[in-house]
Amino acid sequence: MADSDRTVVVLGATGQQGGAVAAALRADGWAVRAVVRDPSGQRAQALSADGVETVRGDLGDPDSLRAAFSDAHGVFSVQPNSGQAGSGVSDEDEFRFGTTVAEIARSRGVAHLVYSSTVAAGPTPTGVAHLDVKSRIEDHVRNLDITSTVIRPATFMEILTLPGMGLDQGRLSFLTHPDRAMQFIAVRDIGRIAAAVFGSPDRYAGRTVEIAGDALSGEALAERLTRASGRPITYSRLPTTLLERDELLGRTAALVDNGRLVGHADLDALRAEFPFLLSFDRWLAGPGAGLLDEAFRSAGTGVALR
Structure with missing residues (x-):
């Protein structure tokens, strides 16, 4: 080439x-x-x-x-x-x-x-x-x-399957709210977007591009994880006691609450520009399938954040 x-x-x-x-x-x-x-x-x-x-x-x-x-x-x-x-x-x-x-x-x-x-x-x-x-x-x-x-x-989809998120116990605990959407992206797609940027320098020179592949609430994440795994997954936000005890985690949660960390990318425009972008469903059926299987076998403690 x-x-x-x-x-x-x-x-x-x-x-x-x-x-x-x-x-x-x-x-x-x-x-x-x-x-x-x-x-x-x-x-x-x-x-x-x-x-x-x-x-x-x-x-x-x-x-x-x-x-x-x-x-x-x-x-x-x-x-x-x-x-x-x-x-x-x-x-x-x-x-x-x-x-x-x-x-x-x-x-x-x-x-x-x-x-x-x-x-x-x-x-x-x-x-x-x-x-x-x-x-x-x-x-x-x-x-x-x-x-x-x-x-x-945006936040990596891969983070949701790390040890400590609770999937091995049939639940997911994270920062997003059960009924409010947060944007996520597959790491594979970060690579593909970067390659596209290098391939079209005149188009992207001087630009700042917010990138994501999907936006889901906590309940939507649980529903998709349940469907992909064939086992029931529930969702709850990280407990208030933990957020109060861990100052950094609490401040990060506050950035989700005020919208700074939820992501505001125009998903329709991004999908038109980068047709390869994976939805969470497609990620779970593709690059994330092995990570999901591993998550059910990997007990862990603590909270793994990007």
């Missing part, structure tokens, strides 16, 4: 988003270069087996990024989430990583930078540091002399 001699560097390719982007780019005929800490690791080796070039690099090592970005057409930028328990990344680390990637991409002559942010980003602070840091990175990217696109994914 025409893009086969042009390379897109993908950060986080051994993770969910980056892995989906790498796969989608390869499917569209792009050459893909993944920056990985350990090229000999199992996930990096799997990327290599799929035709992805892997190079050693680290977000904390600018020289390794300069080498990785050499002669690249594009860079997909996603950083470890400072709000994720156990990530070992502070909010300032994430800001430094995100801005350093953008600055090096500009200095190395990269033609197109795609940054993956969050649905909660925007000009008004949320008061939740690990979300607001993404707004700060967005602002920095927009102020650089480089063609860029920001995508803001």
Whole structure:
């Protein structure tokens, strides 16, 4: 294909988003270069087996990024989430990583930078540091002399099947209200959208695109999970006592209540633009089927959030 001699560097390719982007780019005929800490690791080796070039690099090592970005057409930028328990990344680390990637991409002559942010980003602070840091990175990217696109994914469908959500006990507990819709997106579709953005730079240059594939209330989620699994699933919002006890979780729930985290993407327009977008039903019957089966076998504690 025409893009086969042009390379897109993908950060986080051994993770969910980056892995989906790498796969989608390869499917569209792009050459893909993944920056990985350990090229000999199992996930990096799997990327290599799929035709992805892997190079050693680290977000904390600018020289390794300069080498990785050499002669690249594009860079997909996603950083470890400072709000994720156990990530070992502070909010300032994430800001430094995100801005350093953008600055090096500009200095190395990269033609197109795609940054993956969050649905909660925007000009008004949320008061939740690990979300607001993404707004700060967005602002920095927009102020650089480089063609860029920001995508803001809704909550991942995959989160709903993680241990700790209660599916192994026949229930789902999450932040959305039983009778109010919240938007979700399949990780696979984040990759396909990113590939489409790289494929049409003139169309997406300078744009910020909020992306989602479906919108469902808690009760609708339970109904679809019941139908897909063939076993009864009930829904309840996370208990008030938990939200009061866990400050970060409580503040996140408040952002759902005020609409900041529910998502406001125009789903009809997105489906017209990206016909491949998966509804929750289609995700459960496809990429999510194995995750759903695993969820019923995997007891867990705690709440896993994006």
